[in-house]
Amino acid sequence: MITIPQQQIIERWNDLPENLKNVVFSEYYGDILWRVCENQHLSEEKIKKIATLVGYVVVGFLLPDDLAQEIKDHLGINPELAKTISGEIDKKILEPIKNDVVNVYSPSTEATELISGTKKAETGLEVITLGTIGQEKETLPKVTIKPGGQELPTEGKPLIIHQEETLTEERKEPFKGLEPPFGFFGKEGEAAPSEPVKVKVEGLGEKPAAAKAKAGKEEKRVVHYSELRTPLTPFQKQEEIINLETFGRKPPEVKAPMPETKPQPKIEGNIVDLSE
Numbered sequence: 001m002i003t004i005p006q007q008q009i010i011e012r013w014n015d016l017p018e019n020l021k022n023v024v025f026s027e028y029y030g031d032i033l034w035r036v037c038e039n040q041h042l043s044e045e046k047i048k049k050i051a052t053l054v055g056y057v058v059v060g061f062l063l064p065d066d067l068a069q070e071i072k073d074h075l076g077i078n079p080e081l082a083k084t085i086s087g088e089i090d091k092k093i094l095e096p097i098k099n100d101v102v103n104v105y106s107p108s109t110e111a112t113e114l115i116s117g118t119k120k121a122e123t124g125l126e127v128i129t130l131g132t133i134g135q136e137k138e139t140l141p142k143v144t145i146k147p148g149g150q151e152l153p154t155e156g157k158p159l160i161i162h163q164e165e166t167l168t169e170e171r172k173e174p175f176k177g178l179e180p181p182f183g184f185f186g187k188e189g190e191a192a193p194s195e196p197v198k199v200k201v202e203g204l205g206e207k208p209a210a211a212k213a214k215a216g217k218e219e220k221r222v223v224h225y226s227e228l229r230t231p232l233t234p235f236q237k238q239e240e241i242i243n244l245e246t247f248g249r250k251p252p253e254v255k256a257p258m259p260e261t262k263p264q265p266k267i268e269g270n271i272v273d274l275s276e
Helices: 006-014 018-024 027-039 044-058 064-075 079-104
Strands: 002-005 266-268 271-273
Touching: 002 006, 018 044, 018 079, 027 044, 027 079, 044 064, 044 079, 064 079
Parallel strands: none
Antiparallel strands: 266 271
């Protein structure tokens, strides 16, 4: 696989138009490229190589017309299949940006063939792929071994018996590059966001909500212990009153008044007394 020196990639990336940078990190175009290669039943390793070659075209190290030949040479497939894959990529990805790609095209003067992932070129320059740009090398922390025993305090400085050192590591987001699974061609290794677990802790002394629920609504009854009572609201219906003093007693019988009768005339024999 063709590799480009790190310095050239950085210089080219800094001068690259924004629309080409957006294409590099576009998930939309990455999915298109992945589907085109999967439709031709290519392995994941070959898809990664094609993705890197397309990245070299976007940043101007390869011409779009040379993509088919590069795919054939690096993947070892027949020319017709390489031409089909290149045509699909050119139509769906490179066609809208072809003028910008041609304008920024400039072949690398230090391009070399990749022998191993970490081997340097004969010129002595370190060569990298576009997928490794921006990644910082891991450096081992320096460890200073001091002889045993406590150091004597120097003049003007207090003696520090123990001091905790805090390590602050600045995390930088590396340039993702063009080679899967990072960059806009990434397809594998994307973990779906897990749904947060919700925990509900009920307060002390509170009953569970299920215990508070009651079937139906009970009718409220008011019991007065005397005849005097204060109405709750003037619009409330009359409640049933139970007087405990008279509770259980038989109510007194009330006699109905007799109707008043008028005096009738007396009849004695054949004589009628009308004086009355």
